[in-house]
Amino acid sequence: MSAPHQHGHHGHAHGGHDAAHGHVDHDDHMEAHGSLKEYAIGFVLSVILTAIPFWMVMTHQLAPEMTKFVILGFAAVQVIVHMVYFLHMNAKSEGGWNMMALLLTAVLLFIILSGSIWVMYHMNANMMPNMLNDSGAVHGMHDMQ
Amino acid sequence: MSDTNVISAGAHGADASSRYYVTEHHPEQGTLLGFWLYLMSDCLIFACLFATYAVLGRNYAGGPSGAEIFDLPLVAVNTAFLLLSSITYGFAMLAAQRKAVGSVQLWLAITGVLGACFLGLELYEFQHLIHEGFGPWRSGFLTAFFSLVGTHGLHVTFGIVWLVTLMVQVGKHGVNAANYRRLSCLSMFWHFLDVIWIGVFTYVYLMGTLP
Numbered sequence: 121m122s123a124p125h126q127h128g129h130h131g132h133a134h135g136g137h138d139a140a141h142g143h144v145d146h147d148d149h150m151e152a153h154g155s156l157k158e159y160a161i162g163f164v165l166s167v168i169l170t171a172i173p174f175w176m177v178m179t180h181q182l183a184p185e186m187t188k189f190v191i192l193g194f195a196a197v198q199v200i201v202h203m204v205y206f207l208h209m210n211a212k213s214e215g216g217w218n219m220m221a222l223l224l225t226a227v228l229l230f231i232i233l234s235g236s237i238w239v240m241y242h243m244n245a246n247m248m249p250n251m252l253n254d255s256g257a258v259h260g261m262h263d264m265q
Numbered sequence: 266m267s268d269t270n271v272i273s274a275g276a277h278g279a280d281a282s283s284r285y286y287v288t289e290h291h292p293e294q295g296t297l298l299g300f301w302l303y304l305m306s307d308c309l310i311f312a313c314l315f316a317t318y319a320v321l322g323r324n325y326a327g328g329p330s331g332a333e334i335f336d337l338p339l340v341a342v343n344t345a346f347l348l349l350s351s352i353t354y355g356f357a358m359l360a361a362q363r364k365a366v367g368s369v370q371l372w373l374a375i376t377g378v379l380g381a382c383f384l385g386l387e388l389y390e391f392q393h394l395i396h397e398g399f400g401p402w403r404s405g406f407l408t409a410f411f412s413l414v415g416t417h418g419l420h421v422t423f424g425i426v427w428l429v430t431l432m433v434q435v436g437k438h439g440v441n442a443a444n445y446r447r448l449s450c451l452s453m454f455w456h457f458l459d460v461i462w463i464g465v466f467t468y469v470y471l472m473g474t475l476p
Contacts, residue, residue, distance in 0.1 A: 159355035166348055170466075174341050177471045184475040195467035199460055206351055206456040214298040221298075225305040229312045236316035 154208055162205025169198040300450045304457050307420075311461050314413040318469060324405035331406070331473025334399055336390070340470045343386045344462065350379035351459045354452060361448050364440040369448070370432050376455070377428045380421055387418050410469065417465060420458050427451055 173191040176182065182190065203209040203222075211219050322331075357372035391411070394400065401411035431451060435444055 154355060154358060156359055159352055159359070163348070163352040163355075166351075170344055170348060170463075173467060173471055174337065174344075177474060178337050178341075187475060188472055191467055191471050195463050198463050202351075202456060202460045202463070206355065206459070207453060214301065217298050218301050221302055221305050225308050228309055232309070232312045233316050233319065237319050240320040 154205070158205050158208075162201055165201045165205070166198055169194050169201065296446055297449060297453070300453060304453060307457070308461075311413075311416070311464070314409070314416055315464060315468065318409040318413050321405035321409040322469075322473065326404035326406075328404035328407065329399055331410075331469070332476070334394060334397075335470050335474050337470065337474060339386060339390060340466055343383055344466050346379050346383040346386070347459055347462050350376045350383070351456055353379060354455050358448060358452050361435075361440050361445055366435055366439050369435050369440060373428055373432050373435075377425050377432075380425045380428070384418060384421055384425070387414065391415070413469065414465060417458065417461055420454075420461075424451070424455055424458060427454070 173194045176187055176191065181187070209218060209222065213219070353372050353376045357369050357376060360368035360372055394407075399407055401408045428451060431444070431447055434447065438444055440448075
């Protein structure tokens with residue numbers, strides 16, 4: 121009985137806040153997660169964003185270096201599409217804490233991935249030549265036998 | 266404003282939802298935020314496996330390269346299974362919003378079958394590679410490949426177990442608040458696996474076949 125009144129009051133007190141929520145309605149405990157339209161848009165976009173990279177690689181559309189950059193770009197866009205349309209991420213969900221956790225993870229991902237690749241690249245570039253020569257010599261001898 | 270809410274919360278007594286209106290920034294459902302944090306930690310595990318693959322992915326040790334062993338049409342079919350399972354899970358969530366128990370179970374079942382097809386193809390690929398002598402012991406590249414793709418497959422396996430569990434739960438208790446929360450968590454889990462797969466098919470399979 122008093123629940124609708126409370127909802128009304130809540131909406132009134134945070135008019136701007138609720139307006140930003142848009143169509144998301146709070147049905148008891150069950151917060152609406154997505155609509156048919158959202159899922160359909162997400163699905164069609166992800167099919168397109170998946171089909172193009174596969175087609176590009178399987179039919180050799182571009183030079184390999186170029187293809188790498190383009191398909192990585194497609195993957196990045198598709199991850200965002202999934203986040204928005206399937207995982208329903210936005211700055212407001214869970215009071216903004218979802219986004220905070222996501223940003224922290226993104227920073228950690230960047231450190232782990234770029235750090236590993238950077239360190240290992242320099243290991244290869246700076247330390248491998250001597251070892252390569254050695255092993256190359258060994259291989260050469262091995263081949264001759 | 267907060268006075269009114271406190272009073273109405275008192276009037277409601279044990280109604281948990283009314284308490285959440287007291288402060289503006291309190292998450293509506295702590296469970297979903299907690300589960301999101303779990304997914305982020307899972308994301309870091311996959312980041313480590315991706316970093317390992319980035320470092321070891323070209324260390325063939327005289328074994329086969331990605332271009333020689335990856336079957337792109339097979340991977341494309343696998344990707345299609347996972348993408349389709351994503352939208353069918355979406356349909357299950359839409360049915361859950363209508364509290365249509367039968368419909369929820371049907372879509373969950375279809376999602377589970379698609380997930381099982383994905384796993385079946387992946388196991389076929391693994392079995393084929395191992396049969397050819399290209400198991401994870403063959404080279405650094407194959408170790409990193411089996412670790413990354415295998416960990417993803419393991420997640421899908423547990424997702425299917427969870428999915429079947431929820432089909433039983435929904436059948437027993439209907440789509441109540443607790444079951445809806447569980448379905449929402451599995452929804453995040455399932456779509457998250459799809460996000461990881463985007464990284465796998467792009468970075469491992471597609472870029473691996475390029476010279």
